[in-house]
Amino acid sequence: MNFPIEILRWRLVAAATAFLSLLLGGCATGLQFNSQDSQGKAEPPPPTEMITEQLIAAEKQASGRPAEQDLSRLMVPNPPPYAIGRGDILSIVVWDHPELAGGGMTAATAAADASGMSASVNANAPQPGFVVDHLGRIQFPFAGLLPVEGLTEEAARALLTQKLARYIANPNITLRVQSYRSKRVYIDGEVKQPGLQAINDIPMTLVEALNRAGGLLPTADQSRIAVERGDARYRVNLRDLVQKGINPGNIMLAPGDVVRVHSRDESKVFVSGEVVTPRALTMHDGRLTLNEALGETGGISPLSGDARQIYVVRKTPERTRVFQLDARLAGSLAMAESFELRPKDVVYVAASPLANWNRQLSLLFPGALTNAVGVTNRQ
Structure with a gap:
């Protein structure tokens, strides 16, 4: 007969249960740190x-608190016009005086460039025009070395007109930036086209920079856009800005800024x-x-x-x-x-x-509960 064996099994299970209850009586079931x-x-x-x-x-x-303090330093509601910098190439035409074009810049070239034909020219190839040197100057016939760094197109045109007025009666001058090379920002992270973006006459806001980079990827985290300026690092949360009624287009980037769009996986x-x-x-x-x-x-x-x-x-x-x-x-x-x-x-x-309790019992006495259930079923 198996009856005494079954009684023994039940007693073993009961003893194990009593022992485990004493063992686990003082144990915490929550989160523990050691x-x-x-x-x-x-x-x-x-x-x-x-x-x-x-x-x-x-x-x-x-x-x-931190986000509000950082963003207040980046907001520029009314950006100033573009200032000429070192390395920029200027297109200068003195009408009715083609001999002053210089550097291969003629009225026909200026008209073609104004129509957008020069957009296909390789950026690394030599371009006609007047290059602003490392001291912020250009050299123009009759005017000599003309300091133009930091000036707007209108201010540079007025300065050149003043210089040429000594030699030409009522000079009619067209001056504009042909190639923007002095100021750049870098876009990195979850955008379609990461890389350098040149700052031109269109204000380089954060939204403008992201659009020029092809927009955000589906994996981009709009709440974690970092703007690095020198030793300072700012975190921009586009979602919170929109909810608070703040226009992200007022965040103005400065030359040398690095914009990093973090991934949602981070x-x-x-x-x-x-x-x-x-x-x-x-x-x-x-x-x-x-x-x-x-x-x-x-x-x-x-x-x-x-x-x-x-x-x-x-x-x-x-x-x-x-x-x-x-x-x-x-x-x-x-x-x-x-x-x-x-x-x-x-x-x-x-x-x-x-x-x-169930897991600890299973670890100490594997199969004890299963045997007990089997005995009950056979009874």
Whole structure:
């Protein structure tokens, strides 16, 4: 008979259950940190901050301050006209005096250039015209060395007219920039045509630079556009600007600026633990709420998840912060929708005490619960 053997199995399962209950009685089922400093000493775990309406309001206020300060330095509502710089090539025509064209620049050449025919000329090939030298000057017949750096086309034309008026009665002069080579910006990242963009008579705003680069790619993150100017670095969030009613066309680029459009893949949030489908999520133009992150992963697992223990782990330059949400409380879903995640955040849903007990029992006594269920079925 197998009856005594079955009784023995039941007693073993009961003893194992009692032993495991004592073992797990003092164990925490939530998120635990075991960290050490450089000397090998155990460091205290970071404090857990409960997600409340007050905490959400404080986080929004803290995250909104730096962007406003940076953007105020980039805004130029009324950009000045283009100023001639070193390396630019000027097209100068003195009407009725073709002998003053110089450098192969004739009235016919100027007319053809005005019609747009010179657009196909290779930029590296020598072009007719008057090149502004390294000292910001051009050399013109009768006028000699003429300083034009920093002048607009109108101001340079008036200066040249004043010089030639000593030799020519009522000179009629056409002066304009034929080739813009003194000022450039660099566009990099998630755009169709990255590279150098020359600043011309059209104001080089951020929107203009992105359009000249072919526009943003579908993988571009509109909330993470970096403008590097010298040692300063500014972060531009196009989405927030539009929502606040600020025209992005007022962001004026300066010569030498570097614009980098970051990819959405760089702004991921990781969801793990007791959810239906743990995975990495891509933020939507820099925005992803805790509620959206849980929804896109299928929600909390109904079999093993603990709705009381939803954690968000965030690494900051100062310290590691741990936020906790108790989804059983009234208004928790509204707070989860208002709590905005940041890139590289880790969302973790802890297992319920029953799920932890089942897993520990399976590790210590493999097949014990299965044998117990089999005995019950045979009875």
